[in-house]
Amino acid sequence: MEDKTMSINPILLVGGSGIVGQHTARYLRDAHPDLPLLIGGRDLDKAQRVAGDIGNAEGIAMDLSAKDLGIGDRPVSAVAVLFTDQQVAGLRFAQDRGVPYVNISPGIIELGPEVAAYIHRPDASAAVLGTEWLVGATSVPAMAAATAFGDVEDIRIGALLDEEDAFGPAAEADLERQTQVMAAALERREGSFAWRTGEATTSRFRSVDGTEMEASALSPNDLLGLSMATGAPNVRFDLAIGVSSSRRRGEPLSAEILIELAGTDPEGSPLAMRFAVVHPGGQMPLTGSGVAMVLESLTGLGGQAPTRPGLYFPYQLLDAGTYFARLRDIGGSIVDLQPEGKINKTVSMEHLVADVRSAA
Template identity: 25%
Template sequence: MQAIVILGGYGVVGSQIAQILRQSHPDLALILAGRNPQQAQQLVAELGGPTSAAAVDVFKPQPLAELQPRAIINAVNDPHDYVLQEAVSRGIPLVDITRWTSRLQQTLNGIDRNTLKAPLVFASHWMAGLASVVAFAATQQLAQTEQMDLHVLFSLKDKAGPNSIEYMEHIATPFTITEKHQPREVYPYTEPQTVTFPNGYRAKTYRFDTPDQWTLPQSTKAASVSARITFDDRLTMGLLLGLARSGVWKLLMHRRFDRLRHALLYNPGKGAAHELVWQISGRDHAGKPQQLTKTIVDRQGQTHLTAVGAVIQLETMLGLDGSQAFAPGIYFPETAPKLAYALGRMQQLGVELN
């Protein structure tokens, strides 16, 4: 039986992907894959149905050679692109939620789109692309989109998977944004803006890199797109700002400091709400200026929101939502799913949209 292979399927995010899929699609075959499949046995028993575990090592070529996947959800880093290469060569539909912007761009440059035999959904955007889905939906009421600003409130009490470290390690690496239709290089943790989040917390947010800033200017034709983040602990926020601005973080990127960096960045809690605010400006079809504010709150935290995003991408890619499955090609979150379905599905799975 062909199954959905969830790489990292017994991890923090992967296990929630599996739980949502099992609840929503009781007869869907699932394989929880990773280097230590014995760790998945309890979850396999809890999920029931056609669920199993398999040994897959993404650090080795052809990691899925022993499996016949119907589709892959990749929830672990694919450092050598072995998973991607196998999906492309074997024509396996893939949802990938693991690549920061520069890696995503490099990956796409190496893919011959004319030879693809299956859809590839690259959803490494914030929370597996759900932030961009909400933003793209909001811009549909505008004739012209001028500015899109994403603000993220990250709780230190929230759950987090170890793969989140790679995203956070780039706090001293410059990246490119689109501003007034032109590329501009910026540095993380600079150019703050002050915003109030749905829970009333008011703080300065700072630039960070996420693929949303690269794909949204293409999909919405927005003149400017930016993303900023803050932590709900001001001392921690101040420490990261100091490390980034002083140049100390660049020194800490040496391999000898791996444990220290990981200790600073990876201290997951037991769970807390994850909150996002979109501030969008533009003009309506009558030419009048418009200011839109959209908020996203997941009381179960950022890992749950990421899992919801991955599930929505899979459902729309394979046609599990009742629509036609995707043709072979490359897709991004905001333009891949049917917007009405995606927004409704988010709310059905406990995500609050306003």
């Protein structure tokens, strides 16, 4: 089989010298040692240092006000934007070059500029609206869990970020914007999309160790994708920032995503699942791995054909079996939890993941 990394043009990571960018670059490097990378940043010295650490990479200064982003005529195979690009410069550059694109920053109410850019040039390139929570760490497991159901009626997501987790400046700005500036959060309620405002934006959920966490409503793209893909009439997403379960045990911090589904099995009997996606390294390894896997799918590095022009969410490009295998390889895990309330039947997510992984 031809080694695609020997002939592929460099992947451009805009914001590649930041924390998410460095994780993304390292996962790409581990999986594809010969893949060339362009590490783009506002600080050229930092970008060059990161590129030197990664190997087979070049650090470059980015200029989002320039049509060529400051890289001239050099070819690229894909573009990933890892911070807020209010000018939509990255997508327009990708469309001009006819290469695929992913951005992980804009919230639901900020999707308009990228969607408009896509609508005007739908055949130019594949564009991924990447602001799912930790880029696939919520949507892929939830979609896999939904396959055990005949009908999914309720999906509740509770994301727990440890207050000591590492936030780069871009990630911190994104989180502040989406939790403080955006006063309302979207949910699906009895089949209709509605905005949670005021007291409705506050809630609680139980972490992996059972501790009740105070949370606030959030509306990443997972909410849209899970609603449309599963047909569940009730979907909500809440975020808590506090002490993770592992740190309460005296261990290093972790990222936790609590996922609960309820509905009926294929025979019509009540069914519920509750489980957690956990990573001991916090949020950034999961995010970086998700971006790396999306880029692999976009460019065909995973062995499949490159993604055709279109508008996508990340979960549409991420094979569940491959995702779960990579999650295990980077130190993440799936933890089965007891659903809340009186439930007659449950399904083990750990067993389901093992089956999906073995079939991949």
